[in-house]
Each structure stands twice: as structure tokens, then as C-alpha cells.
Amino acid sequence: MAKLKKGTRCTVCKSKGEKTKAVVFLPHHRLALCREHFIQWFEKRVEKTVKEFRMFSRKDRILVAVSGGKDSLALWNALVKLGYEADGFYIDLGIDQYSQGSKELAYSFSEKIGRTLHIVSLKEQIAPIPVIDKATDRPACSACGTVKRYYMNRYAKQLGYSIIATGHNLDDEVAVLFGNTLRWEIDYLKRQYPVLKEEKGFIKKVKPLCKITEKESALYAFFNNIEYIEYECPFSEGASSIEYKEFLSKLEEKHPGTKLQFYLNFLKKMYPILKEHESKQAEEVKTCVICGEPSFSDICSFCRLKQKVEKVTDTN
Known part of the structure; x- marks a missing residue:
């Protein structure tokens, strides 16, 4: 900025x-x-993004994945102000003070805007992230992502929501895009779009902040007196995505608009080619033989993870 x-x-x-x-x-x-017109600009940009990518309408019930951070709370606030029926969904990861503090902030914000916050505790469902991290050789962020996606999708269906909205901002999207391009992770690039459509048990997922930077979200939260957790998850330390963000931010300082153009040009020029390839070789969506949730294999990644956790905890 x-x-x-x-x-x-x-x-x-x-x-x-x-x-x-x-x-x-x-x-x-x-x-x-000015403050007033920045707030208006932010909310109009969210609305425009929702319409451009046909994310949802005011007839839909939206479940916002809330972490207690600036982006998810800013998104929730904007959607409610824009007249959408949006409630929150918080997953208590069981990461000591980080989880306790973020949960309290998410709950107090839900009361402030008068919307429901659904809370799920990993400690009650499977195990806290610190335990899961010790039970698997996967990076903590990868295992955490698997768990979050599973419960968001499962509970959205159970609670009767048709849309899952996440607070991924432009910086998040560009960092992931940059990393996937460096490694030419085609399968991941094929799925990097602001909308993942509903498909055989998978709820439609959208990213209304995909054109808004992290700093813009922080400013919006500040101008709206939204209190949010200001430090990163302790397990994210050393993550390559953070290093990519730092590099891209330095590039952005010298060449304003680089991030947005990189992302938009990918969506306009490269994604359609990848999408055409996907339509010819689409993965078959199956049903997990253990939990009954949608999966691309006989046993979903969550249940495989859960089996590893149970094996370690039973041994101990």
C-alpha cells in the first residue's frame, strides 16, 4: 500500500x-x-466479483469459513452488509492460545453482526492439529487443509447451506499460483479458480476476495472496527507460501498491479486451456467406503488421515 x-x-x-x-x-x-469511499469500494468490488463469476445469489444460504482472521471476518461483514444470507463456520483446531483467541474473536463478531456461528471442535471429532501433526509425515498445513475441507463440506450439507465461501485473498491466490507454476503442478492449476462447482456431494466453493489484497482486507477490517487475530498460526512458520508472498510483495512495490495482472491473465488465458484438458480426462467422483463422503478414491483422504491418527493414539 x-x-x-x-x-x-x-x-x-x-x-x-x-x-x-x-x-x-x-x-x-x-x-x-477517504474512509467512507474505501469501504464502499471494497464492498462493491466483492459484489462485482460475486456477479462476474456467478458465485451465488441472494436466494442462496452461504456458509462463510471463519478463522478469526481479517480476511474471513471482512468477507463475512461485507456479505451481510450487501444483503446476503451468510452465517459463519469455525473449526477449533485445538492449537493452544491461537485457537482459543481466534474462536473468541469469531464468536464475538457473530454476535456483533447478529448472525449464527457454527463451531466444530477437532478435539471432539478426530484430534487437535498438534496431535495430527505428530501422527503423520505430511506438513501440518497439508493435513490441516484436508481436515478443514472435509468438515466444511460435510457440515454445509448437514446444515442446509448451498455455498461455502472462503476468505482467500489476492495475495493467497497469487502465492499458490506462483508455487504451482514453479513446479508445474497441473492438477492443482486446473482447480485454481474462484469457483469450484457443486459436484456429486461436493458443495459449491467460492472465493469472493480473490481480487482484493491482504492489506485491503486489513484496512476494511480496521475501518469497520472489526477485531481479528493478528498473528499467524504457529504451524505456518517456514511455509513456502509465506516466502512467495514476501517475494511477490517486493515485486508489487516496484511494479504496482503485477499480482492482479498475473492472476487475471492466468484466469483469462491459461485456465480455459487447462479446463478443456480436464473435461477430456475428468476424475471420477466416488463415495468413501468408510464415511460415505465424496472422494476420488475408495477411501477419502480424511479417513486415511484419521486411520493414521487412531493408530498412533491407540499405540500411546
């Missing part, structure tokens, strides 16, 4: 003949905005 020059006026206010001072400058959009 570039610094404002002293005395810079809000672009929108200036067009109306007003002299309100700007509080934020968005270099890749060439916009200087």
Missing part, C-alpha cells in the same frame, strides 16, 4: 466537488480514497 502525499484528496469526493482528504491510496487502481 503506497504512502499518500500530504494533502491528497479522495478521488470520489474530488469528482463531486468536495475536499475530503484521502486516507488510503491504491496504486494498482490509481485511487485515493
